[in-house]
Amino acid sequence: MAGGTVTIGTRGSQLALWQANWVKNAISGHHPEITVELAIIKTRGDKILDVPLAKVGGKGLFVKEIEEALLDGRIDLAVHSMKDMPADIPHGLCIGAIPEREEPRDVLITRSGRPLDQLKKGSRVGTSSLRRSAQLLHARPDLTIVPLRGNLDTRLKKLASESLDAIVLAAAGIRRLGLADRITQTLDESIMLPAVGQGALCIETREKDPRIASVVAALDDLPTRRVVMGERAFLNRLEGGCQVPIAGHGHIDEKGYTLTGLVCDVDGSHQIKQALTGPEAGSEKVGLELAEALLAEGAGEILERLNADAKQ
Known part of the structure:
Protein backbone atom coordinates (compact mmCIF):
# COMPACT_ATOMS: atom_id res chain seq x y z
CA MET A 1 0.00 0.00 0.00
CA ALA A 2 1.18 3.52 -0.81
CA GLY A 3 1.98 5.85 2.08
CA GLY A 4 0.06 8.98 2.95
CA THR A 5 -1.70 10.18 6.08
CA VAL A 6 -4.61 8.69 8.00
CA THR A 7 -6.43 10.92 10.49
CA LYS A 47 -19.84 19.35 27.29
CA ILE A 48 -22.93 18.39 29.31
CA LEU A 49 -21.67 16.88 32.56
CA ASP A 50 -24.32 17.86 35.09
CA VAL A 51 -27.32 16.04 33.59
CA PRO A 52 -27.92 12.25 33.30
CA LEU A 53 -27.48 10.98 29.74
CA ALA A 54 -31.05 9.71 29.62
CA LYS A 55 -32.28 13.30 30.04
CA VAL A 56 -30.23 14.83 27.22
CA GLY A 57 -30.46 12.41 24.34
CA GLY A 58 -28.65 9.21 25.16
CA LYS A 59 -25.79 7.46 23.39
CA GLY A 60 -25.49 9.58 20.25
CA LEU A 61 -24.15 12.40 22.40
CA PHE A 62 -20.68 10.85 22.33
CA VAL A 63 -20.41 10.15 18.60
CA LYS A 64 -22.49 12.61 16.56
CA GLU A 65 -19.87 15.34 16.07
CA ILE A 66 -17.21 12.75 15.27
CA GLU A 67 -19.48 11.07 12.72
CA GLU A 68 -20.13 14.47 11.11
CA ALA A 69 -16.36 14.96 10.74
CA LEU A 70 -16.10 11.51 9.17
CA LEU A 71 -18.92 12.18 6.73
CA ASP A 72 -17.49 15.50 5.55
CA GLY A 73 -13.96 14.15 5.17
CA ARG A 74 -12.19 15.99 8.00
CA ILE A 75 -11.11 12.63 9.41
CA ASP A 76 -10.55 9.23 7.78
CA LEU A 77 -11.84 6.99 10.56
CA ALA A 78 -13.24 7.27 14.06
CA VAL A 79 -12.53 5.29 17.22
CA HIS A 80 -15.39 4.89 19.71
CA SER A 81 -16.24 2.71 22.66
CA MET A 82 -18.70 0.28 21.09
CA LYS A 83 -21.12 0.69 23.99
CA ASP A 84 -21.47 4.39 23.06
CA MET A 85 -22.64 3.55 19.53
CA PRO A 86 -26.36 4.04 18.86
CA ALA A 87 -28.19 1.13 17.25
CA ASP A 88 -28.53 3.08 13.99
CA ILE A 89 -25.43 4.25 12.12
CA PRO A 90 -25.75 7.23 9.73
CA HIS A 91 -26.12 6.49 6.02
CA GLY A 92 -22.71 6.42 4.39
CA LEU A 93 -20.87 5.12 7.47
CA CYS A 94 -20.17 1.59 8.67
CA ILE A 95 -18.37 -0.39 11.35
CA GLY A 96 -15.07 -0.94 9.55
CA ALA A 97 -13.38 -3.08 12.21
CA ILE A 98 -13.94 -4.42 15.72
CA PRO A 99 -10.65 -5.41 17.42
CA GLU A 100 -10.46 -8.20 19.99
CA ARG A 101 -12.57 -7.37 23.01
CA GLU A 102 -11.29 -6.43 26.45
CA GLU A 103 -13.03 -7.71 29.63
CA PRO A 104 -16.74 -6.82 29.09
CA ARG A 105 -17.97 -6.89 32.68
CA ASP A 106 -18.54 -4.06 35.16
CA VAL A 107 -16.53 -3.54 38.32
CA LEU A 108 -17.32 -2.19 41.75
CA ILE A 109 -14.86 0.16 43.41
CA THR A 110 -15.57 0.82 47.08
CA ARG A 111 -13.92 3.04 49.66
CA SER A 112 -14.18 0.37 52.35
CA GLY A 113 -12.91 -2.50 50.22
CA ARG A 114 -16.17 -4.37 50.82
CA PRO A 115 -17.87 -6.25 47.95
CA LEU A 116 -21.46 -5.53 46.92
CA ASP A 117 -23.12 -8.01 49.27
CA GLN A 118 -21.25 -6.53 52.26
CA LEU A 119 -22.04 -2.85 51.66
CA LYS A 120 -24.05 -1.33 54.48
CA LYS A 121 -27.74 -0.67 54.03
CA GLY A 122 -28.27 2.74 52.44
CA SER A 123 -24.75 2.89 51.00
CA ARG A 124 -24.36 5.59 48.33
CA VAL A 125 -23.37 4.09 44.99
CA GLY A 126 -22.49 6.38 42.09
CA THR A 127 -23.56 5.71 38.50
CA SER A 128 -25.52 7.56 35.83
CA SER A 129 -26.23 4.38 33.86
CA LEU A 130 -29.86 3.25 34.12
CA ARG A 131 -28.71 -0.26 33.20
CA ARG A 132 -26.30 -0.34 36.15
CA SER A 133 -28.59 1.33 38.67
CA ALA A 134 -31.55 -0.91 37.80
CA GLN A 135 -29.51 -4.08 38.23
CA LEU A 136 -27.92 -2.79 41.43
CA LEU A 137 -31.36 -2.08 42.87
CA HIS A 138 -32.59 -5.50 41.75
CA ALA A 139 -29.76 -7.11 43.72
CA ARG A 140 -29.72 -4.59 46.59
CA PRO A 141 -32.93 -2.50 46.79
CA ASP A 142 -31.63 -0.96 50.02
CA LEU A 143 -28.83 0.95 48.24
CA THR A 144 -28.98 4.68 47.41
CA ILE A 145 -28.08 5.44 43.78
CA VAL A 146 -26.31 8.77 43.22
CA PRO A 147 -25.99 10.28 39.70
CA LEU A 148 -22.35 10.28 38.56
CA ARG A 149 -21.13 11.81 35.29
CA GLY A 150 -17.71 12.71 33.94
CA ASN A 151 -14.75 10.85 32.47
CA LEU A 152 -13.23 7.89 34.27
CA ASP A 153 -10.66 9.92 36.21
CA THR A 154 -13.33 12.39 37.35
CA ARG A 155 -15.60 9.60 38.56
CA LEU A 156 -12.78 7.99 40.51
CA LYS A 157 -12.08 11.32 42.24
CA LYS A 158 -15.78 11.78 43.05
CA LEU A 159 -15.73 8.50 45.00
CA ALA A 160 -14.08 10.49 47.79
CA SER A 161 -15.10 14.08 47.05
CA GLU A 162 -18.85 13.36 46.93
CA SER A 163 -18.91 11.01 49.95
CA LEU A 164 -19.81 7.97 47.90
CA ASP A 165 -19.39 4.48 49.30
CA ALA A 166 -18.90 2.88 45.88
CA ILE A 167 -18.97 3.49 42.15
CA VAL A 168 -19.58 1.13 39.23
CA LEU A 169 -17.44 1.38 36.09
CA ALA A 170 -16.61 -0.71 33.04
CA ALA A 171 -13.72 -3.07 33.70
CA ALA A 172 -12.27 -2.38 30.25
CA GLY A 173 -11.59 1.30 30.90
CA ILE A 174 -10.03 0.63 34.28
CA ARG A 175 -7.77 -2.06 32.85
CA ARG A 176 -6.77 -0.04 29.79
CA LEU A 177 -5.60 2.83 31.97
CA GLY A 178 -3.60 0.54 34.26
CA LEU A 179 -5.88 1.01 37.27
CA ALA A 180 -6.87 -2.62 37.87
CA ASP A 181 -5.51 -2.38 41.43
CA ARG A 182 -8.44 -0.06 42.25
CA ILE A 183 -11.03 -2.78 41.54
CA THR A 184 -12.81 -4.12 44.62
CA GLN A 185 -15.01 -6.64 42.79
CA THR A 186 -15.63 -7.71 39.21
CA LEU A 187 -19.40 -8.07 39.09
CA ASP A 188 -20.67 -11.44 37.88
CA GLU A 189 -23.08 -11.35 34.97
CA SER A 190 -25.76 -12.89 37.18
CA ILE A 191 -25.70 -9.61 39.13
CA MET A 192 -24.72 -7.08 36.46
CA LEU A 193 -25.18 -7.99 32.80
CA PRO A 194 -22.90 -5.74 30.69
CA ALA A 195 -23.99 -3.13 28.18
CA VAL A 196 -24.19 -4.15 24.55
CA GLY A 197 -20.69 -3.86 23.07
CA GLN A 198 -19.02 -3.06 26.39
CA GLY A 199 -15.27 -3.68 26.33
CA ALA A 200 -15.09 -3.57 22.52
CA LEU A 201 -13.81 -0.78 20.31
CA CYS A 202 -15.62 0.43 17.20
CA ILE A 203 -13.53 1.62 14.27
CA GLU A 204 -16.04 3.54 12.18
CA THR A 205 -15.31 4.32 8.53
CA ARG A 206 -17.02 5.61 5.40
CA GLU A 207 -18.77 2.84 3.45
CA LYS A 208 -17.21 3.72 0.10
CA ASP A 209 -13.57 4.21 1.10
CA PRO A 210 -11.57 1.18 -0.08
CA ARG A 211 -8.24 2.70 1.03
CA ILE A 212 -9.30 3.01 4.67
CA ALA A 213 -11.13 -0.32 4.53
CA SER A 214 -7.84 -2.01 3.62
CA VAL A 215 -5.98 -0.05 6.31
CA VAL A 216 -8.24 -1.27 9.14
CA ALA A 217 -8.99 -4.78 7.82
CA ALA A 218 -6.16 -6.39 9.81
CA LEU A 219 -7.55 -4.95 13.06
CA ASP A 220 -10.88 -6.77 12.74
CA ASP A 221 -11.31 -9.81 15.02
CA LEU A 222 -13.98 -12.08 13.53
CA PRO A 223 -15.12 -13.80 16.77
CA THR A 224 -15.47 -10.41 18.50
CA ARG A 225 -17.34 -9.00 15.48
CA ARG A 226 -19.82 -11.89 15.52
CA VAL A 227 -20.40 -11.59 19.26
CA VAL A 228 -20.86 -7.81 19.20
CA MET A 229 -23.03 -7.71 16.06
CA GLY A 230 -25.36 -10.23 17.69
CA GLU A 231 -25.62 -7.98 20.73
CA ARG A 232 -26.26 -4.95 18.51
CA ALA A 233 -28.99 -6.77 16.57
CA PHE A 234 -30.68 -7.43 19.92
CA LEU A 235 -30.39 -3.76 20.90
CA ASN A 236 -31.55 -2.54 17.50
CA ARG A 237 -34.71 -4.66 17.60
CA LEU A 238 -35.53 -3.26 21.04
CA GLU A 239 -34.70 0.27 19.80
CA GLY A 240 -32.74 0.78 22.97
CA GLY A 241 -30.82 3.81 24.14
CA CYS A 242 -29.68 5.32 27.41
CA GLN A 243 -33.28 6.04 28.42
CA VAL A 244 -34.00 2.39 29.16
CA PRO A 245 -32.16 -0.31 31.14
CA ILE A 246 -31.19 -2.83 28.45
CA ALA A 247 -28.25 -5.19 28.74
CA GLY A 248 -26.90 -7.86 26.43
CA HIS A 249 -23.78 -9.99 26.35
CA GLY A 250 -22.82 -12.83 24.03
CA HIS A 251 -20.06 -15.40 23.95
CA ILE A 252 -18.87 -18.19 21.67
CA ASP A 253 -18.03 -21.70 22.85
CA GLU A 254 -18.36 -25.27 21.59
CA LYS A 255 -22.17 -24.95 21.63
CA GLY A 256 -22.14 -21.95 19.29
CA TYR A 257 -23.16 -18.38 20.02
CA THR A 258 -25.03 -17.73 23.26
CA LEU A 259 -26.55 -14.35 23.98
CA THR A 260 -28.05 -13.27 27.29
CA GLY A 261 -30.35 -10.25 27.22
CA LEU A 262 -32.15 -8.21 29.83
CA VAL A 263 -34.77 -5.47 30.05
CA CYS A 264 -35.49 -4.01 33.46
CA ASP A 265 -37.61 -1.40 35.18
CA VAL A 266 -35.59 1.61 36.38
CA ASP A 267 -36.16 0.70 40.03
CA GLY A 268 -35.06 -2.89 39.44
CA SER A 269 -38.40 -4.29 40.55
CA HIS A 270 -39.28 -6.08 37.30
CA GLN A 271 -36.53 -7.80 35.34
CA ILE A 272 -36.97 -9.85 32.17
CA LYS A 273 -33.89 -11.92 31.33
CA GLN A 274 -33.32 -14.79 28.92
CA ALA A 275 -30.51 -16.53 27.03
CA LEU A 276 -30.55 -18.06 23.57
CA THR A 277 -28.01 -20.19 21.69
CA GLY A 278 -27.57 -20.55 17.93
CA PRO A 279 -24.92 -20.94 15.23
CA GLU A 280 -21.84 -18.73 15.60
CA ALA A 281 -22.20 -17.39 12.05
CA GLY A 282 -25.84 -16.53 12.71
CA SER A 283 -25.26 -14.30 15.73
CA GLU A 284 -27.41 -11.43 14.44
CA LYS A 285 -30.36 -13.81 13.93
CA VAL A 286 -29.88 -15.00 17.53
CA GLY A 287 -29.96 -11.36 18.66
CA LEU A 288 -33.22 -10.68 16.83
CA GLU A 289 -34.83 -13.86 18.11
CA LEU A 290 -33.79 -13.14 21.70
CA ALA A 291 -35.27 -9.63 21.45
CA GLU A 292 -38.54 -11.12 20.21
CA ALA A 293 -38.53 -13.59 23.11
CA LEU A 294 -38.11 -10.77 25.65
CA LEU A 295 -40.83 -8.73 23.96
CA ALA A 296 -43.16 -11.74 24.21
CA GLU A 297 -42.41 -11.90 27.95
CA GLY A 298 -43.48 -8.28 28.49
CA ALA A 299 -40.35 -6.28 27.72
CA GLY A 300 -42.33 -4.19 25.23
CA GLU A 301 -44.59 -2.84 27.96
CA ILE A 302 -41.58 -1.86 30.09
CA LEU A 303 -39.92 -0.13 27.14
CA GLU A 304 -43.08 1.75 26.14
CA ARG A 305 -43.59 2.99 29.68
CA LEU A 306 -39.99 4.07 30.14
CA ASN A 307 -39.82 5.81 26.75
CA ALA A 308 -43.06 7.65 27.53
CA ASP A 309 -41.64 8.76 30.90
CA ALA A 310 -38.43 9.96 29.20
CA LYS A 311 -40.42 12.20 26.84
CA GLN A 312 -42.27 13.96 29.67
Missing part, protein backbone atom coordinates in the same frame (compact mmCIF):
# COMPACT_ATOMS: atom_id res chain seq x y z
CA ILE A 8 -8.28 9.31 13.41
CA GLY A 9 -11.13 11.20 15.06
CA THR A 10 -11.52 10.74 18.80
CA ARG A 11 -12.87 12.31 21.96
CA GLY A 12 -10.29 13.95 24.19
CA SER A 13 -10.70 12.01 27.44
CA GLN A 14 -7.78 10.02 28.81
CA LEU A 15 -9.52 6.74 27.97
CA ALA A 16 -10.59 7.85 24.48
CA LEU A 17 -7.03 8.92 23.71
CA TRP A 18 -5.69 5.59 24.98
CA GLN A 19 -8.09 3.79 22.64
CA ALA A 20 -7.27 6.02 19.65
CA ASN A 21 -3.54 5.63 20.25
CA TRP A 22 -3.96 1.86 20.46
CA VAL A 23 -5.59 1.91 17.02
CA LYS A 24 -2.92 4.31 15.74
CA ASN A 25 -0.13 1.97 16.90
CA ALA A 26 -1.92 -1.07 15.46
CA ILE A 27 -2.26 0.62 12.06
CA SER A 28 1.39 1.71 12.15
CA GLY A 29 2.42 -1.85 12.97
CA HIS A 30 0.66 -3.21 9.89
CA HIS A 31 1.35 -0.22 7.63
CA PRO A 32 4.60 1.51 8.68
CA GLU A 33 4.54 3.52 5.45
CA ILE A 34 1.44 5.43 6.63
CA THR A 35 1.55 8.52 8.87
CA VAL A 36 -1.25 8.32 11.46
CA GLU A 37 -2.53 11.44 13.19
CA LEU A 38 -5.20 12.10 15.84
CA ALA A 39 -7.87 14.78 15.66
CA ILE A 40 -9.59 15.51 18.99
CA ILE A 41 -13.27 16.35 18.62
CA LYS A 42 -15.42 17.56 21.51
CA THR A 43 -18.87 16.00 21.56
CA ARG A 44 -22.05 17.25 23.16
CA GLY A 45 -21.72 14.48 25.74
CA ASP A 46 -18.35 15.89 26.79
